[in-house]
Amino acid sequence: RFSLDFYDPGYLVTFITMLTSALVTSTLTNKVKYQANVSAVIANRTNILLEASRDLERTNNLEDIILTAQRQLYKFLKNPIIIYEVDNENIKRIYNYKYEDGSEIDRKYTSEDEKAVVSWVIKNKRRAGANTDTLPGAKLMYTPLVGEKKVMAVVGIVINTEERIDSGEKSLFAALLNQISFAIEKFLLNELQKKALMQAENERFRANLLRAVSHDLRTP
Numbered sequence: 001r002f003s004l005d006f007y008d009p010g011y012l013v014t015f016i017t018m019l020t021s022a023l024v025t026s027t028l029t030n031k032v033k034y035q036a037n038v039s040a041v042i043a044n045r046t047n048i049l050l051e052a053s054r055d056l057e058r059t060n061n062l063e064d065i066i067l068t069a070q071r072q073l074y075k076f077l078k079n080p081i082i083i084y085e086v087d088n089e090n091i092k093r094i095y096n097y098k099y100e101d102g103s104e105i106d107r108k109y110t111s112e113d114e115k116a117v118v119s120w121v122i123k124n125k126r127r128a129g130a131n132t133d134t135l136p137g138a139k140l141m142y143t144p145l146v147g148e149k150k151v152m153a154v155v156g157i158v159i160n161t162e163e164r165i166d167s168g169e170k171s172l173f174a175a176l177l178n179q180i181s182f183a184i185e186k187f188l189l190n191e192l193q194k195k196a197l198m199q200a201e202n203e204r205f206r207a208n209l210l211r212a213v214s215h216d217l218r219t220p
Contacts, residue, residue: 045172048076052176056183065187066095066153069180073155076176077169080105082140082156084118089151091118097158109139109158118142122151130159145177147185155180 006012052072059065066083073081080097082105097105108114117138121128125146129138140156155177 048072048172049175049179052179056179059183059187062184062187065180065183069155069176069183070095070097073157073173073176073180076172077157080109080158082109082158084154084156086122086151086153089122091115091122105158109156114138114140114156118154118156121154125151129156143177145181145184147181147188152181152184152188 006015052068055068055072056065059068062085066085070081070083074097082097083095084091085093085095094110096110099105117129117135117140120135121142121144125144126134127141127143128134129140129142130136131141139158141159143155143157144151145153145155
């Protein structure tokens with residue numbers, strides 16, 4: 001008892017058979033569990049992307065898009081999100097993170113030093129800040145949202161220096177940012193189209209007015 005000694009050669013065969021069966025069963029069970037976990041992760045990521053896409057489609061203006069993006073990114077990363085609206089390579093507006101009670105995050109996260117990092121990101125169109133090789137002393141990790149060769153907004157994540165985003169989360173994070181960039185770019189293009197149509201309409205009205213005045217002046 002409690003030893004590997006045996007007095008019947010058949011016991012050795014039985015032991016090897018049972019051990020082999022146990023190892024095979026354990027390996028297959030672990031594979032099934034792993035595949036189930038992978039499937040659950042993929043399903044969760046798919047749901048996040050679908051929800052973000054659906055919410056972004058319902059927005060009517062740039063502010064709604066940015067607030068929706070801020071909410072979806074926080075839901076995914078569980079970290080406060082600050083978004084900088086950009087116009088002509090300048091910070092136009094800061095969407096600070098707000099807690100459930102309505103209070104905003106500490107202003108040290110939007111200090112002049114942090115804005116300087118954001119300005120660098122805008123000019124260079126590259127990620128910078130915490131957990132990056134560029135300006136790692138910043139309190140946030142900043143990622144630009146680029147469209148039509150210009151930065152439309154900058155996403156800042158309040159993240160600890162020890163905190164890391166794994167490869168799976170990085171791919172989903174990139175997909176979310178692409179959705180947000182597309183929504184912002186689509187809105188801006190629609191606004192430009194509206195302005196162009198309005199300008200064309202004004203030019204048409206001006207031309208008709210000048211023709212009417214010219215006709216009235218010629219009549220006398």
